[in-house]
Amino acid sequence: MSTLAQTRAMSQRSVLALVRQPALVIPSAVFPLFFAALGTSSFSRAVNIPGFPEVDSFLDFALAGAVVQGILFGSITSATALATDIETGFFDRLLAAPTQRTAILIGRLAGAMAYGFAQTLFFVAVLVPFGLRITTGAVGLMLMAIGGLLTALAVAALMSTMALRTGSSEAVQGSFPLLFVLLFFSSAFFPRETMSGAYRRIADWNPVSHLVEGFRSLTIGEVNATSIAQVVVLPAALAVVTITGALAALAARTRRG
Amino acid sequence: MSQSPIFARDLVRVFGSGDSAVRAVDGVDLDVSAGEIFGFLGPNGAGKSTTVRMLTTLLRPTSGTARVAGFDVVTDADAVRRSIGVALQDAAIDPLMTGRELLRLQATLYSIPRTDGERRSGELLERVGLSAAADRRVGTYSGGMRRRLDLALALIGEPSVLFLDEPTTGLDPMSRISLWEEIRRLNADGTTVLLTTQYLEEADQLADRVAIIDHGQIVREGQPDDLKAEVGAPTLFIDVETTLVDTATGVLGTFGELRPTAEGTLGVGLRDGVGAVSAVVRALDEAGVAVSHLEVRAPSLDDVFAEATGYRLEGADTDGATR
Numbered sequence: 001m002s003t004l005a006q007t008r009a010m011s012q013r014s015v016l017a018l019v020r021q022p023a024l025v026i027p028s029a030v031f032p033l034f035f036a037a038l039g040t041s042s043f044s045r046a047v048n049i050p051g052f053p054e055v056d057s058f059l060d061f062a063l064a065g066a067v068v069q070g071i072l073f074g075s076i077t078s079a080t081a082l083a084t085d086i087e088t089g090f091f092d093r094l095l096a097a098p099t100q101r102t103a104i105l106i107g108r109l110a111g112a113m114a115y116g117f118a119q120t121l122f123f124v125a126v127l128v129p130f131g132l133r134i135t136t137g138a139v140g141l142m143l144m145a146i147g148g149l150l151t152a153l154a155v156a157a158l159m160s161t162m163a164l165r166t167g168s169s170e171a172v173q174g175s176f177p178l179l180f181v182l183l184f185f186s187s188a189f190f191p192r193e194t195m196s197g198a199y200r201r202i203a204d205w206n207p208v209s210h211l212v213e214g215f216r217s218l219t220i221g222e223v224n225a226t227s228i229a230q231v232v233v234l235p236a237a238l239a240v241v242t243i244t245g246a247l248a249a250l251a252a253r254t255r256r257g
Numbered sequence: 258m259s260q261s262p263i264f265a266r267d268l269v270r271v272f273g274s275g276d277s278a279v280r281a282v283d284g285v286d287l288d289v290s291a292g293e294i295f296g297f298l299g300p301n302g303a304g305k306s307t308t309v310r311m312l313t314t315l316l317r318p319t320s321g322t323a324r325v326a327g328f329d330v331v332t333d334a335d336a337v338r339r340s341i342g343v344a345l346q347d348a349a350i351d352p353l354m355t356g357r358e359l360l361r362l363q364a365t366l367y368s369i370p371r372t373d374g375e376r377r378s379g380e381l382l383e384r385v386g387l388s389a390a391a392d393r394r395v396g397t398y399s400g401g402m403r404r405r406l407d408l409a410l411a412l413i414g415e416p417s418v419l420f421l422d423e424p425t426t427g428l429d430p431m432s433r434i435s436l437w438e439e440i441r442r443l444n445a446d447g448t449t450v451l452l453t454t455q456y457l458e459e460a461d462q463l464a465d466r467v468a469i470i471d472h473g474q475i476v477r478e479g480q481p482d483d484l485k486a487e488v489g490a491p492t493l494f495i496d497v498e499t500t501l502v503d504t505a506t507g508v509l510g511t512f513g514e515l516r517p518t519a520e521g522t523l524g525v526g527l528r529d530g531v532g533a534v535s536a537v538v539r540a541l542d543e544a545g546v547a548v549s550h551l552e553v554r555a556p557s558l559d560d561v562f563a564e565a566t567g568y569r570l571e572g573a574d575t576d577g578a579t580r
Contacts, residue, residue, distance in 0.1 A: 002368040009365040013354065020353045020394075089348035096313050096343040097366040097414075098335055255317075 003100045010107020015114050017081055028074035029119065032066035033126060039065075039189065040130075051193030055220050059132050064215035065188035067123050067144065068208060071116045071151045072179045076172060078112040079159030083169040086253075095254060105164075105250050109156050109243070116152025120145045132219075140218040147218075147231035151211060154235045155179075157242035164249035188212045210234055260327065262418045262449040263289035263312060268321035270307050281307040283473035284321070289451060289466075294444050296464030296481075297453040298562070300570055304473040305453040306346065309422050312451070313343045326418050339367070342411035344404075346423040346453075352396030356387050356406050359395065360413060367414040374413075381409040385439065401432030408439060419443065421452045425459060437463055457558040457570060467558070469565050476565040481558055488556040488564055490526040492516055493537060496550035497523065505546045512537050517563045526560075527553070 018025055040059045047055055055061045082105075085091040094104055124132065124141060134140055163172050185199065186208035195203055203209045214230025221227065265287040272279045282304045289295040299305050310316040312325055314334040323330045326340035350359060357378055364374030382391045385405040390398065395406065404424060411419060421440070425433040440463060444450055454460055460467045461481050468478040477484055490513055497505045505523055509515060513528035527533045531553055541548055554560075563569045 002365075005365050005368070009362050013351070013358075013362060016358075017351075017353050085351075089345065090351055092315055092345060093343075093348040093350075093410075094366070096315055096338065096341075096345065096348075097363065098338040098368070099366045 003103060006100050006103035007106050007110070010103050011110035011114075014078055014081065014108050014111025018077065018111060018115055024077050024080075025074070025115070028070050028077065029122060031073070032070040032123065035069065035189075036062040036066040036123075036127065037130075046190070049194055052191055053216070053220060056133060057131055059127060059130060060220050061191075061216065062189075063123065063127060063132055063219050064212045065183075066127075067120050067148060067215055068151065068188060068212050069183055070119045070123060071148055072155055072183060072208075073176070074115050074119055075112050075152045075155035076159055076176060076179070078108045078115070078156050079163045080169045080172045081111075082108045082160050083163035083167060083172045086163070086167040087169060101250055101254050102247070105160060105246055108160060109153055109246075112152045112156030113149045117145050117149040119152075120148030134219055135221065136218050136223050140223055143223065143228065143231055144215055144218050147211075147215060147235060150232060150235035150239055154239035154242050157239060157246040161242065161245045161249045164246065164253045167253070182206060182208050186212055187216075207234060207238065260291075261288050261324075262291050262327075263287055263295070263323075263325055263451055265308075265312070265323040266321055268308065268311060268323055269319045270304075270311060270316065271319045280473050282311070282318075285470070285473070285475055287323075287468070287475075289449060291449055292444070292447055293465045294440070294450045294452060294463050296460035296467035297451060297470060298455070298457065298460045298467050298558070298570075299453075299470040300455055303470045305470055306422055307473075308470070309345070309420055309451070309453055313341060313345075313420050314338055339414065340417055342414060342416035342419045344407040344411040344419075344421050344424060346426060350395050350403055350406060350410070353394060355392050355394055356382060356398070356409075357391040359406065360409060363410050363413045369413070377413060381412055384412075385409045386435075401428050401435075404428060404432070404436060405439075408436070412443070417447075417449065419448050419450045421450060423453055423455065425454070425456065433459075455570060457562065461558050469562055471566045477561060481561075484561040485556040485558065488526070488560045490514075490528055491531055491553055491555050492524050492560055493527050493534060494518060494522050494524045494550075494552045494554065495541070495548050496521060497541075497546055497548055501546045504544050505541060508540050508544050508546065509537065511540070516560065517568050519569060522550075 036059065039062045040057065044058050046052060047058055047061065053061065124134065159172055159175065162175060185202045186206045187203055188208065192200060192203050192209060210230050211234055214227050214234065217227035218231060265285055268282055268285040269280065270282040272281055285308055297305050297308065307316065311318050312323055312330060314330050314337050317331060325337045328336040328340065330337050360378035360381060361374055364378060369377065382388045385408055387402060387405055387409065390402060395403065398406065425436055428436065440450060452463060464481060466478065466480050467484065468475045495505065502523065506515065509523055509525040512533055513526045516524040516526050518524040534553060559569055
């Protein structure tokens with residue numbers, strides 16, 4: 001009971017931190033939309049390239065990339081906050097109280113999940129007036145929001161591992177380029193069918209490609225086993241791995257030297 | 258098994274290994290009685306905070322044992338945490354939260370039911386004089402307000418043992434005195450307090466007993482008055498021209514033991530008491546030493562500190578003491 005109450009209180013603190021620091025949140029909400037707008041205005045004729053999926057407009061295609069991009073970058077925020085807690089000594093304050101150690105981590109991850117969920121719905125809400133159409137309707141949208149939540153969980157846990165291992169917010173933020181590389185070597189901005197050579201091989205192996213394609217199927221295709229596996233099962237499986245790593249890092253950090 | 262609220266035997270903490278190993282705490286024994294205010298005195302880097310971090314379960318001792326509120330700090334750390342309140346010098350308070358929100362969070366961490374937590378948060382905010390600022394973000398608080406909130410946070414679990422790590426460092430004199438009063442009130446209610454400080458006056462004002470720590474070892478321990486009485490003779494401080502220091506030192510040495518002082522000043526423990534001052538002045542005059550400043554001080558904790566460590570804490574900045 002007290003573990004639950006502590007986790008809830010720590011989660012509220014993480015969400016509060018996001019709400020009260022719009023400057024940290026806005027970039028990960030605005031830049032993906034900017035990329036989507038830029039792509040739609042610049043590459044509108046790209047939809048006619050052989051291998052490009054059948055879409056009404058480039059915007060329908062671009063949504064999935066924008067969502068995954070926003071979540072990847074947004075998830076750094078909660079891990080950075082965790083590292084900042086370590087740097088400023090707030091983490092010690094929590095450890096000196098009878099705090100359940102896992103509540104500290106899960107509280108932060110819950111903040112990231114809430115943000116991932118909200119981000120997905122936000123991107124759709126902003127782009128619908130500009131002609132975005134979700135072919136799978138409310139069911140697809142809900143699956144996308146859940147996928148956004150799970151993706152945020154997987155990435156935030158990975159970044160939290162770095163935060164707990166290094167105790168440095170700069171190190172966490174320094175991983176930004178790595179996420180960018182993962183994103184660019186994926187099908188976030190163009191379909192894999194239009195790629196060739198090493199780029200294509202990397203994109204084939206990159207889990208981000210499959211994640212994006214799941215979101216894309218739910219936007220312009222249909223709800224089926226493949227799209228559910230890509231949007232829900234894949235990030236959930238990744239989350240199991242990254243949370244295991246984060247819990248090990250938490251145990252190492254709280255072993256008290 | 259000891260029933261002292263704070264008990265430590267041969268507590269050691271080593272950082273690093275091999276040639277670069279540092280014994281930050283090197284065989285500390287502590288025995289703090291129930292209801293006592295115990296002052297832990299020493300310059301930065303002496304081992305005060307490391308000792309407190311071990312006693313508050315944040316750091317595992319390299320060797321030795323410690324029990325707080327009757328529980329072992331290593332094998333029963335959770336029980337220790339439930340029994341203590343901790344205000345750490347270098348543990349920041351989340352600037353994005355309000356004072357009230359932080360107290361409620363802290364209440365949840367101590368498994369205090371929601372309604373009790375809210376009531377207690379209100380009472381503590383009132384007690385430390387932060388009711389009016391309770392719903393403002395901590396980022397807008399002054400240093401003194403943060404320290405008072407820090408104290409309130411440490412008190413949420415109604416601890417029997419309270420650790421205050423340099424609670425008044427960086428505070429203005431008024432805030433310092435108001436915090437002292439609050440610590441006295443808490444102690445009067447029966448809370449055992451271990452207070453680390455580098456301010457001699459603070460230890461003198463508040464502590465029933467003090468321990469002086471230097472290079473990780475306790476070099477003196479006892480009641481402030483007893484420790485001062487042990488030093489005995491009052492100290493005469495004089496300022497002289499640099500070129501006359503050797504001559505003046507020779508003269509002073511005939512009146513008692515030379516004592517460590519801040520740079521530019523000479524000090525001697527007057528063997529024959531204050532009555533010897535006129536004789537010292539005459540002797541200096543006969544030796545051709547002009548004195549620009551002269552001062553006699555009754556034995557202070559600073560003298561105790563100087564006698565124990567060979568240097569003075571008073572007048573030193575935050576980075577260390579004056580040799």
